[in-house]
Amino acid sequence: MWITDTCYRDTVEIWELGRDGTTRHRTVPYTPSFYLYLPDPPAHWELLDALESTYGAEECTFRTVHGPCDGYRVPAGREVALAIERQTGFAAELYNVDLRPDQQYLAAQGLVPCCEDTASRFSPQLPSFPFRTIEVHISGIPFENNPVCSIEVVHERHEYLRGEEPVVLADLAALINTIDPDVVLFPHSDLWLPRILSAARKDGIVLPFSRSGRYRKMTEKSYWSYGRTEYRAGSLIPDGRILIDTTQSFHYRESGLSGILLGARITGLSPNFTARFTSGTLISAYEVYEALRLGIAIPFRKSDPEAVRRFCDLKSADRGGMMFQPVAGLYEQVSEIDFTSLYPSIIVRYNLSPETLAHPDKKGFLPLVLEPLLALRKESKARKAADPSYAGIDAILKWMLVTCFGYTGYKNAKFGQIEVHEKITWHAREILLTTKECAEEMGFDVLHGIVDCLWVRGRPAGALKTRIEEVTGLHTTLDLYDWIVFLPMSDGYGAYNRYFGRLSTGDLKVRGIMARRGDTPPYVREMQESMLSVMKKAQTRAELASCGEEVRELYREAQSGLPGATPSSLAVRRQVSRLTYSRSCPEASAVAACSAAGIRVEPGMEIGYVVTDARNWSVELDWLAKRFDLGYYRRLLAKAWEEISFALEQAAK
Amino acid sequence: MEFDLHPTVTLRTGTFAALIAPEDLVLAGLNDNPVLRRFLFLFVSGNYSRLLSGINRRSVTIEVRRAFTAFQVLTILRDSYHTIVFVEHDPGLYEGSGKDALAQVAQALKGAGQNAAVVLYAPAPDPAFSLLADRADRFFSLSAPAWPPRPMPRSSGRVRHPSGLPRDQTTLEGI
Numbered sequence: 001m002w003i004t005d006t007c008y009r010d011t012v013e014i015w016e017l018g019r020d021g022t023t024r025h026r027t028v029p030y031t032p033s034f035y036l037y038l039p040d041p042p043a044h045w046e047l048l049d050a051l052e053s054t055y056g057a058e059e060c061t062f063r064t065v066h067g068p069c070d071g072y073r074v075p076a077g078r079e080v081a082l083a084i085e086r087q088t089g090f091a092a093e094l095y096n097v098d099l100r101p102d103q104q105y106l107a108a109q110g111l112v113p114c115c116e117d118t119a120s121r122f123s124p125q126l127p128s129f130p131f132r133t134i135e136v137h138i139s140g141i142p143f144e145n146n147p148v149c150s151i152e153v154v155h156e157r158h159e160y161l162r163g164e165e166p167v168v169l170a171d172l173a174a175l176i177n178t179i180d181p182d183v184v185l186f187p188h189s190d191l192w193l194p195r196i197l198s199a200a201r202k203d204g205i206v207l208p209f210s211r212s213g214r215y216r217k218m219t220e221k222s223y224w225s226y227g228r229t230e231y232r233a234g235s236l237i238p239d240g241r242i243l244i245d246t247t248q249s250f251h252y253r254e255s256g257l258s259g260i261l262l263g264a265r266i267t268g269l270s271p272n273f274t275a276r277f278t279s280g281t282l283i284s285a286y287e288v289y290e291a292l293r294l295g296i297a298i299p300f301r302k303s304d305p306e307a308v309r310r311f312c313d314l315k316s317a318d319r320g321g322m323m324f325q326p327v328a329g330l331y332e333q334v335s336e337i338d339f340t341s342l343y344p345s346i347i348v349r350y351n352l353s354p355e356t357l358a359h360p361d362k363k364g365f366l367p368l369v370l371e372p373l374l375a376l377r378k379e380s381k382a383r384k385a386a387d388p389s390y391a392g393i394d395a396i397l398k399w400m401l402v403t404c405f406g407y408t409g410y411k412n413a414k415f416g417q418i419e420v421h422e423k424i425t426w427h428a429r430e431i432l433l434t435t436k437e438c439a440e441e442m443g444f445d446v447l448h449g450i451v452d453c454l455w456v457r458g459r460p461a462g463a464l465k466t467r468i469e470e471v472t473g474l475h476t477t478l479d480l481y482d483w484i485v486f487l488p489m490s491d492g493y494g495a496y497n498r499y500f501g502r503l504s505t506g507d508l509k510v511r512g513i514m515a516r517r518g519d520t521p522p523y524v525r526e527m528q529e530s531m532l533s534v535m536k537k538a539q540t541r542a543e544l545a546s547c548g549e550e551v552r553e554l555y556r557e558a559q560s561g562l563p564g565a566t567p568s569s570l571a572v573r574r575q576v577s578r579l580t581y582s583r584s585c586p587e588a589s590a591v592a593a594c595s596a597a598g599i600r601v602e603p604g605m606e607i608g609y610v611v612t613d614a615r616n617w618s619v620e621l622d623w624l625a626k627r628f629d630l631g632y633y634r635r636l637l638a639k640a641w642e643e644i645s646f647a648l649e650q651a652a653k
Numbered sequence: 654m655e656f657d658l659h660p661t662v663t664l665r666t667g668t669f670a671a672l673i674a675p676e677d678l679v680l681a682g683l684n685d686n687p688v689l690r691r692f693l694f695l696f697v698s699g700n701y702s703r704l705l706s707g708i709n710r711r712s713v714t715i716e717v718r719r720a721f722t723a724f725q726v727l728t729i730l731r732d733s734y735h736t737i738v739f740v741e742h743d744p745g746l747y748e749g750s751g752k753d754a755l756a757q758v759a760q761a762l763k764g765a766g767q768n769a770a771v772v773l774y775a776p777a778p779d780p781a782f783s784l785l786a787d788r789a790d791r792f793f794s795l796s797a798p799a800w801p802p803r804p805m806p807r808s809s810g811r812v813r814h815p816s817g818l819p820r821d822q823t824t825l826e827g828i
Contacts (some may be wrong), residue, residue, distance in 0.1 A: 059766065082753075085753070088755050089760070090753075090754065090757045113794065217823055301722070301724040302721065302722045302727055303722070303724035303727065303728050304725070304728065305720050305725035305726075305728055305729050306718060306719055307718075307722075308695070308716045308717075308718055309716065309717050309718070310714075310715075310716055310717075311696070311705075311710050311714075311715045311716070311717050312710050315710060340789070343793065410721075410723050411721035411746075412722075415708075418719065418721070479798060511712045608688055610734070644772055
């Protein structure tokens with residue numbers, strides 16, 4: 001049986017799917033408990049007496065990452081833990097307070113979702129399982145309050161449900177009952193589901209998305225992540241089925257269903273949550289699951305700050321990743337050496353963990369739990385090169401491993417410490433410097449470097465890769481370019497993160513230019529993409545120069561066709577970081593346009609808009625836009641052309 | 654021990670003072686202050702310090718501890734053994750930590766202020782700062798130095814204010 005969903009409502013509820021397609025729901029009695037450590041127990045004897053008599057608290061020794069701890073096990077919930085904090089003036093150290101009881105139960109039993117045999121938990125092979133999967137597509141704009149009159153359901157065949165809203169919803173209910181799907185792929189389900197459930201209820205229809213009729217509610221929230229405001233819409237999560245909002249779910253977009261299922265398997269969370277959580281939350285959940293499995297208590301509050309440091313020591317330690325700035329231009333015979341999951345590899349190789357700062361001889365918790373994840377990533381990456389079906393698994397592992405480094409410095413990280421974060425970046429800087437020296441000793445020209453990547457000119461690069469792996473002990477991948485262009489910044493110096501080039505495989509690698517940016521209007525992106533597809537055919541500088549006129553013609557066509565473009569093809573999609581703006585800007589106008597259309601906006605939401613007058617930043621919402629500012633979009637096309645023409649000019653030199 | 658952070662701000666051992674002031678004014682008081690070289694000085698900040706990059710590392714001998722949560726601030730204050738404890742306020746530390754934690758930090762600032770000169774600093778007040786400062790023995794609020802007024806344009810009826818200056822005096826120079 002595969003566990004497909006779990007939740008906790010005084011008991012652990014588990015939904016399972018058998019190989020023969022049968023589903024099973026079972027409930028397991030489970031009372032979670034937390035651990036308490038008091039630095040001075042006699043000072044709190046009254047509290048301890050009360051905990052013992054009321055909740056059955058008992059003395060025990062529990063393990064933390066720093067070692068064994070003599071304290072108490074309290075079979076009670078979060079409210080009791082918060083009361084202890086208050087009463088002890090935050091002197092009490094609490095563990096295992098804010099965990100998911102269903103995850104705790106699974107870890108205690110050695111179970112994980114989406115896996116028959118826990119021994120194969122770290123296998124990249126996801127066995128085929130008899131999932132009944134349906135796709136639900138509702139026609140219309142989810143923000144509008146129009147009745148739902150057209151739904152397309154895709155399962156073994158396509159079904160089109162059309163008519164009055166009650167009829168359509170009744171047909172949908174009947175279809176779900178008949179198919180009894182295990183997985184529902186539903187674009188904008190977080191927006192549609194509350195609406196159609198409410199409409200169905202009014203018409204006396206039960207929409208059986210939930211196998212028990214109950215839904216768990218995830219509240220919406222805006223949060224700050226990597227320097228920008230993000231928004232997570234509220235969700236209704238049905239019991240017993242995997243419901244994925246294919247539009248909103250970052251992990252579904254990046255890694256598909258296989259990635260979501262692998263995420264559930266390694267974190268011990270229901271796939272409904274792995275589809276909705278951020279990569280950071282997933283890596284944190286994975287660490288929590290592993291700690292629980294190893295019998296290590298998880299701290300509730302992050303109360304251990306960095307050690308006292310002299311000011312000058314702080315200044316020398318507190319640096320980020322290393323960069324070598326490129327000289328803008330076109331280069332041939334270039335190789336890119338890329339360290340696979342550099343930061344997690346450093347954590348494992350150099351045994352970096354909060355507890356190993358004081359005891360470097362001890363095997364650290366973070367290296368211990370990251371090692372199998374890293375090995376799995378290496379394997380999935382290697383398999384992906386030969387079989388694209390591994391791309392989803394590789395993508396979710398990549399994102400989880402990317403965030404595991406940042407998590408060491410995150411304020412809510414359960415197993416983080418800023419000194420560990422600094423040590424990781426220190427090693428990364430040393431590794432990049434060593435790599436550069438190796439390359440130069442072997443006669444290569446170093447063109448560019450960003451944290452875990454180095455671009456060098458010269459051949460043969462295979463020997464350099466071998467040498468770097470020998471010296472650093474870390475795994476690398478090698479990409480060979482026929483040519484690559486590093487674009488200039490406005491001051492003429494090379495930009496760190498804007499480049500494109502043709503790989504020796506014939507593919508194009510593009511970073512940072514308008515074709516890659518999420519806020520580029522489709523019309524502009526398509527123009528740049530068509531130019532790039534012409535340039536992709538050029539293997540040498542001379543061939544690149546010779547395709548200049550063909551590419552320029554594409555620019556002329558785009559400019560001349562612009563007046564006839566549809567406004568929706570010129571939509572700019574941007575996240576709004578706030579709701580009030582002190583200056584006039586398109587985001588401010590977009591927020592105002594949403595308010596006028598009766599759409600509630602939260603910071604971090606993405607809004608699609610079309611600029612109708614750039615002089616005062618007037619905009620219309622993308623699905624309502626009837627016109628656009630021709631001059632503004634001409635300038636955008638010119639900007640996209642400049643990125644391309646730079647390469648052509650360099651090739652013609 | 655006592656030292657002048659500013660001609661109007663004298664800080665003494667055994668007090669917890671709250672200070673609102675422009676950054677450059679505080680940096681001027683910290684840098685090249687001979688008193689700060691003689692005593693154990695602890696600078697406490699959050700993840701994003703406005704002051705640390707402006708402190709001249711040659712002119713002062715300070716120790717630093719950064720906190721990322723209110724609970725870490727508590728630990729730092731309870732562990733501190735320094736003569737001067739300067740806390741650069743970061744409201745982000747208190748988001749989601751609850752009023753109880755905030756009250757405990759205020760209590761810890763007050764407690765640390767019994768044996769040291771404790772300063773809680775922010776360039777502008779916010780709700781968390783106000784709650785913490787409620788327990789302060791002294792409260793200083795300094796405004797930016799006033800610039801000579803610019804001549805008013807005769808032809809225009811609109812009153813223009815020099816950028817960066819308040820339209821009216823919002824606080825006293827020093828209390």
